[in-house]
Amino acid sequence: MRFLVREFYALDSESPTYSWIERVPSSSNLSDGPSRHDCSEALQILDVAHVTPFEHPEELIGKLL
Numbered sequence: 307m308r309f310l311v312r313e314f315y316a317l318d319s320e321s322p323t324y325s326w327i328e329r330v331p332s333s334s335n336l337s338d339g340p341s342r343h344d345c346s347e348a349l350q351i352l353d354v355a356h357v358t359p360f361e362h363p364e365e366l367i368g369k370l371l
Contacts, residue, residue: 313369 307329314325332338339347345357 309370 307327311327314327317323318325336348336351339345348354349357
C-alpha cells in the first residue's frame with residue numbers, strides 16, 4: 307500500500323491531479339469479492355451483465371514489479 311501511495315503521489319507532483327487513497331475494510335469494500343475472483347455480489351449490486359478483462363499498461367506493470 308505504501309508503494310502505491312508513493313507512486314500516486316509522484317504522479318500528483320508532476321501533473322495537476324489529486325489522488326485520494328484510503329483503505330476500506332473487507333466487509334464494506336465492494337471490490338473485496340472481485341479481488342478474490344468472485345464478482346457475483348458486485349455484479350448484482352451494480353446491475354452489470356458481464357465483465358471484460360482489464361488491460362494492464364506495461365508502464366504500470368513495470369512499476370509494480
